[in-house]
Amino acid sequence: MCAQCNNKKLHVHSAQPAMAGNTSVQVENNRADDCCSTGSCQTTASASPSSNTSKQDMDIGSDDEPASGQPVGFKIAKITSAEVTPTAETACESTGCCSSSSESSTCSGDSASATSIADNVTEKSQDKSATHSTTMSWQVGGMDCPSCASKLEKAITGLDGVISAKVMFATEKLVVNCESDSMAAQIINKTKETGFTLLTTKKGEEEAPKSLLKENLPVIFIAIMMLVSFVLSKQSETLGLAAFTATTILGLIPILRKAVVMAKSGSPFSIETLMSVAAIGALYLGETAEAAMVLLLFLIGEQLEGYASAKARSGVKALMALVPEEATVIRPDGTKVKVGADELKQGDVIEVAPGGRLPADVVLLDSAASFDESALTGESVPVDRLAGEQVMAGALVADKVVRLKVTSAQGENAIDRILHLIEDAESRKAPLERFVDRFSRWYTPAMIVLAALVVVIPPMLFGQAWDEWLYKGLTLLLIACPCALVISIPAAITSGLAAATRRGALIKGGAALEELGHIQTIAFDKTGTLTQGKPVMTDIVSWDGDEDKLLRQSAAVEMGSAHPLAKAVINAAEARGLTIAEAEQREALAGRGIQGITEGDLLVLAAADRMPQGVVLTSVQTEQAHQLESEGKTLVVAIRNGQAVGLIAWRDNLREDSAKAVKALKAMGIHSVMLTGDNPRAAAAIAKEIDIDFSAGLLPEDKVKEVELANQKARVAMVGDGINDAPAMKTASIGIAMGGGTDVALETADAALTHNRISELPMMIALSKATLANIRQNVCLALGLKGVFLITTLFGFTGLWVAVLADSGATALVTLNALRLLKFKSND
Helix, strand or coil: CCCCCCCCCCEECCCCCCCCCCCCCEEECCEECCHHHHCCCCCCCCCCCCCCCCHHHHCCCCCCCCCCCCCCCCECCEECCCCCCCCHHHHHHCCCCCCCECCECCCCHHHHCCCCCCCCCCEEEECCCCCEEEEEEEEEECCCCHHHHHHHHHHHHCCCCEEEEEEECCCCEEEEEECCHHHHHHHHHHHHHHCCEEECCCCCCCCCCCCHHHHCHHHHHHHHHHHHHHHHHHHCHHHHHHHHHHHHHHHHHHHHHHHHHHHHCCCCCCHHHHHHHHHHHHHHCCCHHHHHHHHHHHHHHHHHHHHHHHHHHHHHHHHHCCCCCEEEEECCCCCEEEEEHHHCCCCCEEEECCCCECCCCEEECCCEEEEECHHHHCCCCCEEEECCCEECCCCEECCCCEEEEECCCCCCCHHHHHHHHHHHHHCCCCHHHHHHHHHHHHHHHHHHHHHHHHHHHHHHHHCCCHHHHHHHHHHHHHHCCCHHHHHHHHHHHHHHHHHHHHCCEEECCHHHHHHHCCCCEEEEEHHHHHECCCCEEEEEEECCCCHHHHHHHHHHHHCCCCCHHHHHHHHHHHHCCCCCCCCEEEEEECCCEEEEEECCEEEEEEECCCCCCCCCCCHHHHHHHHHHHHCCCEEEEEEECCEEEEEEEEECCECCCHHHHHHHHHHCCCEEEEECCCCHHHHHHHHHHHCCEEECCCCHHHHHHHHHHHHCCCCEEEEECCHHHHHHHHHCCEEEEECCCCHHHHHHCCEEECCCCCCHHHHHHHHHHHHHHHHHHHHHHHHHHHHHHHHHHHCCCCCHHHHHHHHHHHHHHHHHHHHHHHHCCCCC
C-alpha cells in the first residue's frame, strides 16, 4: 500500500520529491526495470500527497510533440510499498540486492511492485520523519447506514495508540493505522462494544448469511409481546400496564446499552440516546403502551434502513463477486492445480473453462478467444481477443477453454482498482455533504436544548401541567433526530456514483459528482480524447527521392518511444520490410519534436511551425505541407544535417461518438472547445467535422493558461488522456481522464471514462444534475417532515409513536428516493 495516499494500485505520483535520493524505479525506453536492478531501492514517503505535476512530467510525449518520444534514461519517481517482514533487513536478505535503513523501505520480487491491504495483515508505512506504524483492515458486519460507519470510526479513533481509522460504508471495510499490531484484539473488542462485528475475508471466517427469521427476530419478539400485552390489557388494566412495561424494558435494554457505548465513544447525541430518553420518559408518564409502540416502530425503521442500505451497496458487492475464489494454475511440468485466487502471482499460467470468470488481469496465450466483458464495460456483445492481448479480471470466457498468463499482482487487478477508487471516493465528501455534517453537529444539541425549554418554560412561566409538556418535549426530542438529514446526501451521492460506474464513468467522490452538475465549459484534448489516439502514417514525401532512407532513419530516431505517432512510423517501416537500427544520442525536444544520430546523419523530426533556427522551406515545400495540414493531418518536417529533406504525415481519426457527444453537450447549454498542440490547419479540419471551437499549437503550459482564462468566466472541465494534460486537468474545476490514458492523467483526474466512450460525458453531467436534484428532494423531505411534526407536536396533535414514524419514515423515504438514481437513464 502506498505510504503517501493509501492507494494499493501501482501508480505514479506527479509530485516534487519528498526526500533526497534516487527514485525507486528507473524507466528506460518505456520499460520499467525491477527497482533492485538499478542499484537504488528506496520508497519515498510524503507527508501529504501533491497534485502538482512536475515539468518533466509535462514533457513526456503527447500531441503537443508531433513526433517526439521520451529520451533514453528519463526517470519517473514511483511510490511503491514493500511487503511487511519481521525486520527491515530480512526483506533484503531474501534477495541480497539492497540494504535498508530507518528511512527506506526495501523490496523484493513481486512485493516491490505494490502490496494490497490484505485483511488482518499488517503493513509498515512511514512518514517523512520515519515514524513507523501498522495498518490493519477488516470487513465490518452489522452496518445499516453511513451514520453507523461514522459512529464506529469515532469509537476506534478514540482508542489510545490509534493514529487514524477509516470506515468505508460502500465496501464495508475498516482500515486502522495504529502504533502496533498488538492492538488488534483491542480494536475488535471496541467494535463489538459499539455493536458491530469485524470479519476477515479468509475462507471459513466470513460472516454467515442470516436467515430472514433470525435477522428480524427482535422486531418479531417485540411485536408478539405487544400483541400479548394488548390482549392482557383488555382483560385487566393492571396486567396490561405490567405487560407493556415489561415489553418496553426488554426492548430498551439493548438500545440503552448501545447508547451508553456510543456516548463513551464520543457520540452522545445518537438516535439510541434520544430513543432511550423518550422511552424512559414515557414510562415515567405512565404511557407504557406508547413507549412500547415507540420501540417497535424504531426497530422496524432500523430494519428498513438496513434493507435500503443493502440495496445501495448491492452494486459494489456484485462487483466484488465478479472475481472467482479459485483458479486452475498450470505448473511448468504441465500439472494442473486448484489454488485460491488470492494466491496467484504475476507470471502464473492459468486455465479457464467456458462460463468461468477471470480471477486476475491476464494476457491471452491462445491464438484467439471470445470474452464477455459486459459486467465491466457494458458492451453486450462478446469481444474477440488475439494472442498477447490483455483481458480484465471479471471477464467471462465465452467460447472455449483458454490459457492465460496473469499480469496483475495481488490487489491490483481491474476490479480491485475500481473498488479502491470507490473506497477513496467516500473520503472525498461533496461540499453539500460537508455542510450537512457540520450542520448536524450543532443541530441535535440545539434541538435537545429546545426540547428542554419546551418542557420547562410553559409549566414554570405559565403554570401549565408538567406531564403534558414533558410528553411534548420527549416527542420533540425524537423528531429532532438528524438521521434522515445526515443520510439524505450520502445516500444520493453513493447511488449517483454507483449509477455512473455502471455506465463506465468512474467519479472519484461526492465533490467531483457535485461539481460536474455546475460545469459550463468543457475543454477537450484532441489526440486520444476526441480522436482514437491510434494514428496511422498516411503520407511520406521525400524531397531527395529516397523514401525508404527517410522512413528508415525516421523510424530509427523514433525507436523506443511510446508516443503513438512514433509507433505509426515504426509500423510503416516494418511493413515495408526495412531494417531499423536504433539511433544514437536520441533527444526529445519538448513540445517541438525529436532528434538522433543514425547512419552517421543527424536527423531532426520537427513540427512545421517549430523548425530549428535557420531551416526554411521553399514555397513548393510549404505548399505541400499546407495541403496535408488542410486535410486534417499532423505532419513533421524531416531535417537531415540541417537540410529539410521531406515530410511525414499522420491522420488520427475521430472517435465515432465525438460528434454525438459535442452535439449533446451543446443541447445542454455547455460550451465545448478543443485544445491541441497540433498545427492550426489540422486542428481546424478536425474541429469542422464535429462543430467545435479550438485553440491549436499549444504547449502544455499554454493549455494551463487557456484553462485558467476560461475558469475566470465559467466553471471548466478538462478532458484528456496524457501526462501533458495533467496540469490543465488539475487547473480546471474538474479533470476528466480517458480510461485508456496514462496513470498520471487517471490519478490527477477527478473522474474517468473507463470505457473510452466520450459519449458518456453528457450522461455524467446529466447524472450529476439528477443527483443534485435528488439531494434537494431529500433535504426537503427530511426537514419538511420534521417541521410539520414539530408544529403538530407543539399543538398537541401528534404523540411519541408518530414522532418515531416521522423519523424512521423520513430516513427510509430519503434512502429509497436516493436509490432511484441507480436506474438513472439519460435522454441522449
